[in-house]
Amino acid sequence: xxxxxxxxxxxxxxxxxxxxxxxxxxxxxxxxxxxxxxxxxxxxxxxxxxxxxxxxxxxxxxxxxxxxxxxxxxxxxxxxxxxxxxxxxxxxxxxxxxxxxxxxxxxxxxxxxxxxxxxxxxxxxxxxxxxxxxxxxxxxxxxxxxxxxxxxxxxxxxxxxxxxxxxxxxxxxxxxxxxxxxxxxxxxxxxxxxxxxxxxxxxxxxxxxxxxxxxxxxxxxxxxxxxxxxxxxxxxxxxxxxxxxxxxxxxxxxxxxxxxxxxxxxxxxxxxxxxxxxxxxxxxxxxxxxxxxxxxxxxxxxxxxxxxxxxxxxxxxxxxxxxxxxxxxxxxxxxxxxxxxxxxxxxxxxx
Ligand code: XIL
Numbered sequence: 001x002x003x004x005x006x007x008x009x010x011x012x013x014x015x016x017x018x019x020x021x022x023x024x025x026x027x028x029x030x031x032x033x034x035x036x037x038x039x040x041x042x043x044x045x046x047x048x049x050x051x052x053x054x055x056x057x058x059x060x061x062x063x064x065x066x067x068x069x070x071x072x073x074x075x076x077x078x079x080x081x082x083x084x085x086x087x088x089x090x091x092x093x094x095x096x097x098x099x100x101x102x103x104x105x106x107x108x109x110x111x112x113x114x115x116x117x118x119x120x121x122x123x124x125x126x127x128x129x130x131x132x133x134x135x136x137x138x139x140x141x142x143x144x145x146x147x148x149x150x151x152x153x154x155x156x157x158x159x160x161x162x163x164x165x166x167x168x169x170x171x172x173x174x175x176x177x178x179x180x181x182x183x184x185x186x187x188x189x190x191x192x193x194x195x196x197x198x199x200x201x202x203x204x205x206x207x208x209x210x211x212x213x214x215x216x217x218x219x220x221x222x223x224x225x226x227x228x229x230x231x232x233x234x235x236x237x238x239x240x241x242x243x244x245x246x247x248x249x250x251x252x253x254x255x256x257x258x259x260x261x262x263x264x265x266x267x268x269x270x271x272x273x274x275x276x277x278x279x280x281x282x283x284x285x286x287x288x289x290x291x292x293x294x295x296x297x298x299x300x301x302x303x304x305x306x307x308x309x310x311x312x313x314x315x316x317x318x319x320x321x322x323x324x325x326x327x328x329x330x331x332x333x334x335x336x337x338x339x340x341x342x343x344x345x346x347x348x349x350x351x
Contacts, residue, residue, distance in 0.1 A: 092124065114174060140193060141158055192226065225257065247297060265326055
């Protein structure tokens, strides 16, 4: 049996992006790759790169102190190797998905906190050194200013977290330095959300992020890239200029900038007709990605590929009021190419 000619296969977003010097990837879940053939086929067709949706988080990798479980992550690494796809890592130090033992240990004084961070980062990076060359070392470290969706202490520049309480702001320096020592050529990324749109809260978060990274770099703390998560909301206005200014300033500071987790939340009062809903998603996705690419972003990830398994469908904190579900990813719940697919194709083709 001969294989179908390459030209007869539908060209995926990964290939379209690559023709234009861009890398396109998506967050993947190990279990679904193994159990849902349509899901696995979608990743083979569309994604040049993958990032584990949960398999790289602390609670997944070290559920019990000293006992590492890399099986779910290894499932993704094996798939990626077989399919010749690259993998990025997410996330070493994050206030969420921390097992109770780690939260408790972080409260037992700075020495103990440093020692568990060190052990976790060392062990995980030793494991992924040959396969993952870019990790989100610190995730979501900036405090949400007032006016964001998630309430936070408004006068804190950094998010209140067990790491901040244990070590103060230096936990960020420590995590980055530990990662550099553990894997000296690894790209060290700081990942952040709620920073892309044209709202006063996002503007304040942009200011806080720039102040933080300039401070880190001025003190010689190792940092190579900033990830903008790109969890967009149609309820919030978007304008290219603030995003362009942020990306430009980060690049002028010597950092790469990636879009790491893009998806789009529709509004609760979205139009009834699919065509009208999709037009809004298409317009926002194109505006966002084309702006990012024009400002020098070269890597774009969506947070999943299909609405079927998206956290925008399954997580009540971000889902649409039932029975409707967000149509905020490149493929709909039946793995059909959707409005965002077309917007990304157009943005990649024009880059
Ligand atoms: C989300 C996953 O998609 C969910 O399945 C999980 O329940 C919670 O985490 N920002 C991040 C990601 O950095 O790790 C989050 O992923 C989405 C928001």
